[in-house]
Each structure stands twice: as structure tokens, then as C-alpha cells.
Amino acid sequence: MSELQSLKQRFGIIGNSAAYNAALQIAVRVAPTNLSVLITGESGVGKEVFSKIIHALSPRKHNKLIAVNCGAIPGGTIDSELFGHEKGAFTGANDKRKGYFETVNQGTIFLDEIGEMPVGTQARLLRILESGEYLKVGSSEVQKTDVRVIAATNKDLMQDIVNKKFREDLYYRLGTVPIKVPPLRERKEDIHLLFRKFASDFNNKYRTNPIRLTDEAVDVLVSYEWPGNVRELKNIAEQVSILSTDAEVTKEQLIAFIPNANTTRLPSLVTEFAAEQEGAQNFSERELLYKMLFDMKSDINELKSVLGGIIRNGNQLDKDNTKNWLEENTSTNGNSSYIPEITYPSETTKEERPIILNDIDEHTEIEETLNIADMEKDLIQKALVKHKGKRKDAAAELGISERTLYRKITLYNISE
DSSP: OHHHHHHHHHHTOOOOOHHHHHHHHHHHHHTTSOOOEEEEOOTTSOOHHHHHHHHHTSTTTTSOEEEEEGGGSOTTTHHHHHHOBOTTSSTTOOSOBOOHHHHTTTSEEEEETGGGSOHHHHHHHHHHHHHSEEEOBTOOSEEEOOOEEEEEESSOHHHHHHTTSSOHHHHHHHTTEEEEOOOGGGOHHHHHHHHHHHHHHHHHHHTOOOOEEOHHHHHHHHHSOOTTHHHHHHHHHHHHHHHOOSSEEOHHHHHTTSTTTTOOSSOOOOOHHHHHHHTOHHHHHHHHHHHHHHHHHHHHHHHHHHHHHHHHTTSSOOHHHHHHHHHHHSOOSSSOOOOOOOOOOTTOOGGGSOOSSTTOOTTOOOOOOOOHHHHHHHHHHHHHHHTTTOHHHHHHHHTSOHHHHHHHHHHHTOOO
16 A cells, blocks of 8 residues: 555545545556556546556656547548658648657557547557557558557447447457546545645645635535546636635635536426426426326226226116216316216116126226327327317426427327
């Protein structure tokens, strides 16, 4: 552990979280070898410092280390930048040029944002990793180089492999030794330490008065998610150091510098009002389905009650229960609902009358269509009839936005 502490002091690394220490230990162990390394982690976690550690502790430490941002080089020129080109190889190639792999021979090249590298360039890089050979752009002469490759990415390369944006063979060749740098939100014990270090550095740089955070402000600092990781924390520390007028920074003062400091990643209930006000379209269809299912359950329970009355009265309709249920669930034309009367000839006996819903008990399930689209269409039609074609009222009844309702009306070709 003393070796790890001396390493942190040498490279100005702040933090004692277990996940970060584990990543550092992997870097220390792999450094003396010539294996290629793939460093993964979110943007702003400090992946580049790991390339410096690996190079500084390797036998190549007296040779060059060059960092190349693959995402910052246009796709049409990246081959020339990495491998060089011959005079006249393309328009504008007025002179012969050495590429990075030739320039840093015997050294180390750090390929940041490797996931942005074009697929054609990936094939050239794979050849270097496997044989140390490459061709300059516009040349047929094979060149040799001895360069250690360290790559880094904040992308999900496995998903890029599925999408044919990254070569699977290159991924496994680069990732001989993978190092995952944890995001700042998983290093909560390091957040305040880093802030104090950054604030002290900026106080010295800008000759401002030292600042410190109250306990409540520290809680805000630690509980914030830090989507920009260490880079974002450093920016906030710089702003507070320059703009704060008090030596002691309170919770309220710190929140003014941190965007969305009061937000949380926990799921929250979305009311119909909030969904409509904020245009939460992602929830509209799901909530419509929930409402539809709840209404169906209520109707089925009512129907079971009616059927139970039929069975208890010897398979004849319980007219009072039936009438009540039909009045509540039958569409009207502005007048009272029509309830059909079931009559039999006076001379027929009970045994001669047709059996209604034979062999049904109270636990019998009523089979209805399970087609969601049909049920959704039917529910929308009922809402429009109930509110006499007023979309706004019908949308409020269904718990969706008026825009979503209009789209559904068009989708199902519902006449209003």
C-alpha cells in the first residue's frame, strides 16, 4: 500500500476508494510488460492519467508517449496521421509525411476515444498489434514499428461490435488487459478530498482567499451524481473559488453553482396532471393501458355479481341487478337505456325454459378479446362518445395528452 501511496503522490492522484485503488494496482502490474491495454470509463473520470502511469513504469519510459484523440481527427485524414503518407498519395499531399507510429517507435501511443476510429483504420491498427507492420498511405512498402498501444473509450464497444461499428478481433486484441476506471459517484469518499485539492490549487493560482464547505454543503457535494465526473467537479471547484465572496460556503451557496443539485435518479410517481404539463409522452400509452385494465376488472366484477344472481335464482335473470348494471354500462341516446325483458309462454314450465349460462359458477372467468389494440380503440371511442367528441375532455378522462389522443384517433381510423 505504501507503493500505491507514493504512486499517487508522484502523479498527483487524490482518492482512496477501493475500486479506484484496484484499477491503479492493475496499471502498476501491467506496466512492465508490452501488453496492450484497454481503459474503459465514463467521460471525465481521468483515463489519460492511467496511460501516463503505465508508460512511466514501463521499460519504454525514456522514449516518447503520444496521446491521440481518435474522435478529433477527421475520418479522411486519420490514416495519414497515424501511419503517414507518401508524396502525391492524395490531393494536398505535397510532401512525404511520417505518421505517429513511425514517430514514436520504441515508445507508447495512447489512442483515446478508440470507439470513434473508422472501421478501415481499425483493420490497419489490428495488423500493427499482431505483426508490427503497416503501410503508409499511397505506399506498397511494408514498414515495421515497435509501439505499445494503450487505448481508452467511454463507449460500450460490445454494443458497437453488434452494430458492426467496431471489430470484434480488435476489441479482444486491445483488451488483453482491461482496466475499468470507476465513475465519481462510485467514489463518494473521494469527492470532498478532490474538491479541497482543486479549491486549494485554484486559490493559489488566482490568489483568492481559501474557502471551506459547511457540513450541509459537503452532503450536497457527496450526494450529487456528477455526470461529468472529475472534470465537472474540477470546474465547480474553480467557479466556487473565484466567485464565492465568503470563506465558508453554505449549502444554498453551493447549490447555486451545481446544476440540478436537488434532482435524484430515484423513480417518481407521474400524475396525470404532471404528465400532461410536462409532455411526458413516454408514459401516456402505458397509463392508458393501466386505466383500460382497471376498468375491465371493474366491469368483470360487476358482471360476476349479475351472473351470481342469475345462478342463485335458478338460472333466471335477477332483473334488478341486471337492470342496474346495464344502466351503468350501456350507451344511451340521451334517453334512458333500453333493458330487454325476457318472457316465456305462461304454459311453459321452469324445466322447459332455455337454460341461461349453464354450468357457470361464481369463479368462472369470462373470456374476452385480449387484443390490446382493440381494447384501446374501444376505450377511446367510449370516451369520445361520453364527452360528445370533445378531445380535450376525452384525453383528460383517459389520462393521456390531447396530442396522443389525436395520434390514436388517426391510427385506429376512429370517426368522431
